[in-house]
Amino acid sequence: MTITITAFERSPDGGMGLARDTRVRWALEEAGQPYEVRPVSFSAMKEPAHLGLQPFGQIPTYEEGDLTLFESGAIIFHIAERHGGLLPDDANARARAITWMFAALNSVEPPILELVTVRFVEGDKPWSKERLPLIVDRIRHRLGQLSVRLGDAAWLDGAFSAGDLMMVSVLLRAKPSGILGEFPTLAAYVARGEARPAYQRAFAAQLAFNTGKPPAS
Amino acid sequence: MTITITAFERSPDGGMGLARDTRVRWALEEAGQPYEVRPVSFSAMKEPAHLGLQPFGQIPTYEEGDLTLFESGAIIFHIAERHGGLLPDDANARARAITWMFAALNSVEPPILELVTVRFVEGDKPWSKERLPLIVDRIRHRLGQLSVRLGDAAWLDGAFSAGDLMMVSVLLRAKPSGILGEFPTLAAYVARGEARPAYQRAFAAQLAFNTGKPPAS
Numbered sequence: 001m002t003i004t005i006t007a008f009e010r011s012p013d014g015g016m017g018l019a020r021d022t023r024v025r026w027a028l029e030e031a032g033q034p035y036e037v038r039p040v041s042f043s044a045m046k047e048p049a050h051l052g053l054q055p056f057g058q059i060p061t062y063e064e065g066d067l068t069l070f071e072s073g074a075i076i077f078h079i080a081e082r083h084g085g086l087l088p089d090d091a092n093a094r095a096r097a098i099t100w101m102f103a104a105l106n107s108v109e110p111p112i113l114e115l116v117t118v119r120f121v122e123g124d125k126p127w128s129k130e131r132l133p134l135i136v137d138r139i140r141h142r143l144g145q146l147s148v149r150l151g152d153a154a155w156l157d158g159a160f161s162a163g164d165l166m167m168v169s170v171l172l173r174a175k176p177s178g179i180l181g182e183f184p185t186l187a188a189y190v191a192r193g194e195a196r197p198a199y200q201r202a203f204a205a206q207l208a209f210n211t212g213k214p215p216a217s
Numbered sequence: 218m219t220i221t222i223t224a225f226e227r228s229p230d231g232g233m234g235l236a237r238d239t240r241v242r243w244a245l246e247e248a249g250q251p252y253e254v255r256p257v258s259f260s261a262m263k264e265p266a267h268l269g270l271q272p273f274g275q276i277p278t279y280e281e282g283d284l285t286l287f288e289s290g291a292i293i294f295h296i297a298e299r300h301g302g303l304l305p306d307d308a309n310a311r312a313r314a315i316t317w318m319f320a321a322l323n324s325v326e327p328p329i330l331e332l333v334t335v336r337f338v339e340g341d342k343p344w345s346k347e348r349l350p351l352i353v354d355r356i357r358h359r360l361g362q363l364s365v366r367l368g369d370a371a372w373l374d375g376a377f378s379a380g381d382l383m384m385v386s387v388l389l390r391a392k393p394s395g396i397l398g399e400f401p402t403l404a405a406y407v408a409r410g411e412a413r414p415a416y417q418r419a420f421a422a423q424l425a426f427n428t429g430k431p432p433a434s
Contacts, residue, residue, distance in 0.1 A: 051365075055320075055365070055366035056324050056359065057362070058324075067312060069312055069316050070316060070320070071316050071319035071323060072319075073323060074312070074315050074318070077315060092283070092284045095286055095291070096284075098291050098294060099288050101291070102290035102322070103273075105322065105323050106288060106323065106326075107288065110330075113327075122348075125348075126344070127343070127348065130344075131339075131342075131344065134339070142273065145273050145274070149272035
């Protein structure tokens with residue numbers, strides 16, 4: 001059955017790979033699964049056809065036969081459960097890898113996303129400039145804790161897993177601001193993720209999609 | 218093997234059941250699994266012994282034999298995978314129930330938690346009062362979308378699942394502010410969750426734990 005995901009018709013980041021379709025593309029590449037991408041415009045995203053797939057009017061969605069999923073965490077977990085390479089076989093190690101997926105999405109991504117709120121959503125508010133350092137401090141606090149836990153390990157718990165895929169994807173969003181670079185341990189961890197051939201294929205595909213240019217062969 | 222979870226020595230909400238141990242207690246009650254609770258003080262939470270279990274210095278954690286987990290989403294998923302009653306048998310329905318777990322944690326809880334930031338963490342800042350209505354509007358927007366999707370169904374996708382357990386737990390955090398009550402469909406949905414015997418046992422147990430009084434028999 002064909003797997004079809006949705007992505008921004010043109011990503012707001014212009015192809016930096018920070019939209020949530022990139023992490024799903026990455027998981028599909030790690031799993032060796034071909035997929036198709038249906039672009040959704042900002043206006044179509046709020047229309048009933050898309051809201052039927054994604055009640056919050058966002059991307060990505062995942063369609064395969066009569067199954068429709070949304071939420072990048074749920075989609076990546078679904079891919080990881082059905083194909084090899086993203087979750088360990090050992091039951092306890094598997095549960096810990098899933099823990100890191102939730103940790104990435106619930107404990108690390110929310111403070112990072114506040115950067116978007118303070119800079120753009122509330123960028124015209126009188127408090128925006130004064131509030132920014134508070135947000136940056138909260139991100140630093142969380143990345144500091146994560147950096148301590150990672151230590152000198154290559155990945156968060158043994159071999160690379162869907163937990164690392166999600167954590168690297170989330171940390172990439174703290175890279176343009178320079179905050180990630182303040183944590184060399186995490187910057188090196190993210191670089192290891194970016195160096196994976198599956199990530200590189202996913203990144204090239206979203207870049208071609210967002211710039212209208214075919215990937216270099 | 219004994220299951221041990223951690224909880225605040227005394228919850229900041231004084232027993233309203235909004236701390237994240239309540240949702241784990243609820244899942245364990247739905248699954249019919251006995252458990253023990255180890256209290257953690259605010260200072261102990263930031264010490265190495267606890268950080269070894271939970272790198273971000275939070276509760277709850279879950280210990281069972283040599284397995285340690287954190288993140289309420291990961292813990293509840295672990296319980297749901299190993300015991301009956303929280304995830305459907307049908308593969309597609311199961312994937313959709315997991316989608317609602319992620320949706321609750323990643324799309325619904327974050328705007329609700331911003332209420333805590335604006336009121337308490339930044340309550341002494343000059344922008345706090347002016348910013349509050351923006352936060353409330355974001356919560357209303359998200360709850361409005363969820364309300365439309367739920368419609369007149371009892372649960373989010375067929376029978377009650379871990380997705381509903383998580384969504385009800387998250388929505389409960391929007392109840393004290395009165396925002397939940399603006400959405401009668403969602404308020405009734407949350408009331409259905411609260412009416413479940415397993416929730417009532419979990420709520421009574423956390424109340425007794427947080428007030429030092431044994432539950433009424």
